[in-house]
Amino acid sequence: MSASSPQQIALIGLGTIGMSMAALHLSREHNIVDVFDIRPDFEDYLSKTLPIYMSQGPSSIDSKSSSGSQPTSLVESLVSSGRLRIHSSLETACASATIVQEQGPENPDWKQSLWAQVEAIAPPSAHLWTSTSGIAASIQQLxxxxxxxxxxxxxxNPPNIMPLLEIVPAPETLPARVEFAHGYFSVPGSKHRPVTVRKEIPGFVGNRLAFALLREACHLVQEDVVSAKDLDTILMASLGPRWAGNGVFESYQQGGGExxxxxxxxKLGGTMQTVWEGQGRVNVLGDEGTEWKEKVITQVDQAYGTLSADQIREKEARLKDFVRVQTQRYPTGGAEI
Amino acid sequence: MSASSPQQIALIGLGTIGMSMAALHLSREHNIVDVFDIRPDFEDYLSKTLPIYMSQGPSSIDSKSSSGSQPTSLVESLVSSGRLRIHSSLETACASATIVQEQGPENPDWKQSLWAQVEAIAPPSAHLWTSTSGIAASIQQLxxxxxxxxxxxxxxNPPNIMPLLEIVPAPETLPARVEFAHGYFSVPGSKHRPVTVRKEIPGFVGNRLAFALLREACHLVQEDVVSAKDLDTILMASLGPRWAGNGVFESYQQGGGExxxxxxxxKLGGTMQTVWEGQGRVNVLGDEGTEWKEKVITQVDQAYGTLSADQIREKEARLKDFVRVQTQRYPTGGAEI
Structure with a gap:
């Protein structure tokens, strides 16, 4: 079955990421999504939460089905049409899946045990995907x-809005499995941009880049060069919009002129080398180089407080706006497999 | 004179940044801009180039004055209205300035000599601004x-579109001079967001953050984890739009939930520490750790080639779109002085 055909996706674990993933898969008209989660109030939680994610997505279906103002009816309508199936066992959820995708706890033992079970109950052809941010496939499949x-x-986060999916195979994963995942997320009309990472490396690529910038950000706040809030303003007023439109390498290709x-x-090598040699080497664990933590946490709490549900919705609306502008300006696809 | 009053700005050096700065200052209706550059064809170059920048800005004036399709007439019209004055000497350019701003060569000797001259010819009340990306005010004023x-x-770059201005005083600079610059760029209606950096540090803040991310990016390409083009896609499909809408600290405040x-x-400390300890330590100068350079340059050239004028215009249109979305979603101002 090709990646652009309708799929039957068994989703294991429906926290924040899982719920957003369900919205993503259900936004494709002919997909069937089987959901399984161990929380006791799962059905009730799903009825209340899924409609919020489905009304946010880049290709929301709520205009086509039930109104967003009656959230429970959307799930009822998906269930009665056979597109959403709620399971009380892993066995039935996976029984006829073409894709099994887990968003469970970030715990190697849990994941290893899950995949051994899934292997015994899902069709041998099913594609097996983990949404982990840190546990390599080669560990999970032991x-x-x-x-x-x-x-x-x-x-x-949230995957129903954010275009990126990092596809990271283990050394033993078949290339056809990689191609299928790549193909699934880059079908015509998809707002998503899957990118294959060639080596299993901690943090993969996106978080490595983010954490590199964050480390210097924490150092600069610790050294009183700038406040946490002003640093955020600097990022939003320069690198954020620049990198929303052009990658870092493309920007510097342009920056160098002809x-x-x-x-x-x-031209910039002197400054760059000086900056690299003077980079902060703060730590997040251990006893040395962690003085920044209380200062940063205090400043961030003072600047933003606890974000309300309304503020989070506003932030996601912003993100969606940027992604919409980006998608209009960019053809999708084009990344190498 | 308050920062929101009309200013008379002497611009010294009109390369790419200077021309864009001229467009920024001229977008304020009552400012007068005096320009001085030593290139022999300066007047001709200005007539051809300034209209391009002025039609790009977030608050373009070309609808109010001459048509963009007759570029030379825009400069003629600005000159005949007295808002733009072209000088053939530093003396006349600075004679009645309220602000003198330089975008000359990034050379400490040149800048030290310039400011000594400017001090002798400009009014003592004039504010003196350098657009340098690397030479601290405390060095320039020796x-x-x-x-x-x-x-x-x-x-x-380009300052007529990009909201950020990093204001970096020397230890001896008067606070009133900092406040004036901050006020000038954050008048109501301005799309610009000035942020004061409290210490003179190489690369200031924005470039330090960018170079921290770039260093890891170069390391990942060198290690064949990802191609230069795919790394750009990863950045554009995740961190770019995220940081266009929310800073790095604000994003992680949200990421931590309640x-x-x-x-x-x-929650992420373990992965973060592992990533920090495994960060690439590539260099841009010297003989060690510079193997990445030819690989990165080759991949970037293959991915993007030499950017045409049309491609650069397209990129700037993208940037302008993101800034527009951001400005609609954000009130301006709010940064600490």
Whole structure:
């Protein structure tokens, strides 16, 4: 079955990421989504929560089905049409899946045990995806007999809005499994942009880049160069919109004029080397280099407080706006498999 | 004179940044801009180039004055209305300035000599701004008698579109000079967001954050984790739009849920520390750790080639779109002085 055909997706674990993933899969008209979660009030929670995610997505279906003002009826309508099936056992959820995707606890033992069970009950052809942000597929599959099927599909939160999916196979994962996942998320009309990461590396790529910037950000706040809030303003007023439109390498290719990034590196090399040599080496664990933590946490709490549900919705609306502008300006696809 | 009153700005050096700065200042209806540059064809170059920048700005004036389809007439019209004055000497350019702003070569000797001259010819009340990205005000003012007037106003390219201005005073710069610069760029209706950086530090804040991310990006390409183009896609499909809408600290405050950034640091601390300890330590100068350069340059050239004028215009249109969305969603101002 090709990646652009309708799929039957068994979703295991429906917290924040799982719920958003359900909305993503259900936004494709002919997909069937089987959901399984161990929380006792799961059906009630799903009825209340799923409609919120489905009304947010880049290709929301709420105009086509029940009104968003009657949230429970959307889930009822999806269930009665056979597109959403709520399960009370892993067995029935996976029984006829073409894709099994987990968003469970970030715990290697839990994931290893899950995949051994899934292997025993799901069809052998089913694609096996983990949404983990940190546990490599090669670790998760240690108890599996067939080590060619599992791969990481790491979304950025919330996956129904955020375009990126990092696809990270284990060394033993079959290339056809990678191609299928890539194809599924980049069908024509999809707002998503899957990118394959070639090596299993902690943090994959997106979080490594984010954490590199964050480390310097924490250092600058600790050194009183700038407040946490002003640092956020600096980022939003410069690098954020720049990198929403052009990647870091493309930006510096442009920054170098006719000589491209080579000329840029020659021109800015002195400052860059000085900055690299003076980078902060703060730590987040241990006893050394962690003085920044209380200062940063205090400043961030003072600047933003606890975010209300309304504020979070406003932030997601912003994100959606940026993604919409980006999608209009960019053809989808184009990333290498 | 208050920062929101019309100003008379002497601009010294009109390359890319200077021309964009001229467009920014001229977008305020009552400002008068005096321009001085040593290139022999300056007047001709200005006539051809300034209209391009003025039609790009967030508050373009081209609808109010001459048509963009007859570019030379815009400069003629600005000159005949007295809002733009072209000078052939530094003396006449600075003679009655309320602000003198330089975008000359990034050379400490050149800048020290310039400011010593400017001090002798400009009114003592004039504010002195340097657009440098790397030479601190405390270095530039070494030959000045009065060391309380000069400060860095570091724009991001192109300043007529990009909201950020990093204001970096020297230790001896008077606070009133900092407040004036801050006030000038944050008048009501301005799309710009000035932020004061409290210490003179190489790369200031924006470039330090960018270079921290770039260093890890170069390391990941060197290690074949991802191609340069795919890394750009990852950044554009996740962190770019996220940081266009919310800063890095605000994002993690949200990411931690009710527990805020403290909970986020606890939850992700293990991965973060592992990533920080494994960060690439590539160099841009010297003989060690520079193997990445040819690989990155080759991949970037293959991915993007030399950018045409049309491609650059398209990129700036994208940037302008993101800034527009951001400005609609955000009240301006709010940064601490």
């Amino acid at each position: 108890q599996m007999r067939d080590k060619t099927r599992l791969l990481v599909v790491h979304p950025f 000589g491209g990034i080579r000329a840029f590196l020659e | 030959q000045m008698r009065d060391k309380t007037r000069l400060l860095v106003v570091h724009p991001f 527990g805020g950034i403290r909970a986020f640091l606890e």
